Amino acid sequence: MQTLHERSERLLKERISCLGNHGFNFVFLGDSRGRGPEDNCFTMSGEFELVLQKAVDLDPLFIIHGGDTVFTGEKKYLEDFVRVVKRIAKDIPVFVCVGNHDELPIPESNLANFRATIGKVHWIIDVLKFNFRTIAINNIISPGNKIYGFTDNELNYLRRQLMTSPRQTVLAMHAQPNIGRWADLGGFPVDTTQSHIFFDMIQQHGVKKVMVSHVHAYDEQFIWKNKDGTFTLGQGTDFVLSGAAGAPLDLEPPLILNDYSLAEFFVNKELITAPLLWRVTGTPRRACI
Ligand SMILES: [Fe+2]
DSSP states (O other): OOOHHHHHHHHHHHHHHTOOSSOEEEEEEOOOOBOTTTSSSSSTTSHHHHHHHHHHHTOOSEEEEOSOOBSSOOHHHHHHHHHHHHHHSSSSOEEEOOOGGGSOSSSSOOOHHHHHHTOOSSEEEEEGGGTEEEEEOOOEEETTTTEESOOHHHHHHHHHHHHTOOSEEEEEOSOOBSOGGGTTSSOBOSSSHHHHHHHHHHHHTTOOEEEEOSSSSEEEEEEEEOTTSOEEESSSEEEEEEOOSSSOOOOSTTOOOOSEEEEEEEEOSSOBOOOEEEEEOOOOSSOOO
């Protein structure tokens, strides 16, 4: 069976061939955590359907889902996610980062179900006309033990991709760094050797955005790693957290946006804009229990 990724690559090619000279938009959303088809709707009350429909209405060149598509990475749930996406995003490519809930909750990484349904774990979106590239990486080390960060293999992969990347590069991955307002939200530690290598790499290569999910909220932080290993916030790489696409919202301070949401970006030859936050409210079309 064709994976969601294979379908998305085909659709992307078609859509890129129709691109004008002015630029394009794309959407980043994450964390839907569906448990269909056992629930009536994909998420408890159909919120993912609403968010995805809003994303489709924006007619983006592509949509990126930052991971945690489902509650646990059993094949039947992942298959249902793919079905829902194909139904709502008929002509729009949807690319997916792997999240901790997309795997079974065991200590070892287990990606067979993800690969069989959604498809590739590591992928690239290239839009040559606008000198643009998205690189997706996997920063789930142990889904069962909630350990996030970067293996040496992952860093080597990222290094190879960045070496050949064009000027406008963005990165997509699931878990966020434990820093600033996100210090206690269960992401990856920033004080490990591997994390330092990660920050050095994205800074050296001038990565323009890092898109993360995992926290069911919306936020943005600029993060700069100094040479002595300390960090300065409010300058540096633009980290955009968008993880409010259907999973129960995280409403504890400091992240208190009380709506499901998605982030939209516009790209032209010179720049990638700041994220445009869309708050999504409404009633699902179907009554869900
Ligand atoms: Fe997560």
